[in-house]
Amino acid sequence: MEKIKLILLYGPLSSQHNGKYQMMIDGKLTCGYRPFAEKYGCIIYLSPQKTKKDWELSICNPKKVIQFINKHPDAIVWAIKHNTNRD
Numbered sequence: 412m413e414k415i416k417l418i419l420l421y422g423p424l425s426s427q428h429n430g431k432y433q434m435m436i437d438g439k440l441t442c443g444y445r446p447f448a449e450k451y452g453c454i455i456y457l458s459p460q461k462t463k464k465d466w467e468l469s470i471c472n473p474k475k476v477i478q479f480i481n482k483h484p485d486a487i488v489w490a491i492k493h494n495t496n497r498d
Contacts, residue, residue: 416486417452418479419444423494425458426471432456436463444491452486455479457497 421444422432435442436456448454453466455476460469470476480488490498 416483417447418483418486418488419448419452419454420457420476420488420490420497421454422457422491422497424471424473424497427458428460429456429458432458432460436460436467 422429431440434440435445445454449464449466453468455468455470456462457476458469458471460467462469468479470479480486
């Protein structure tokens, strides 16, 4: 049986770089969601970040996020933390 892809949407949609998120990407802060992304799918930071792993993405254009999700119709999409703008 094929593994269902998990797509994590992290943070609010923003055109501004987020220093805290970058520190998580760089391994300077711990994020409990990243292991899920690494093992089961990917994490999309919704602000411009410098990602390093193939399972990390930085997409801050809502249309491009939707295009990515539509390429994986069987995926589970998990939006981390409530955000009215993103949701």
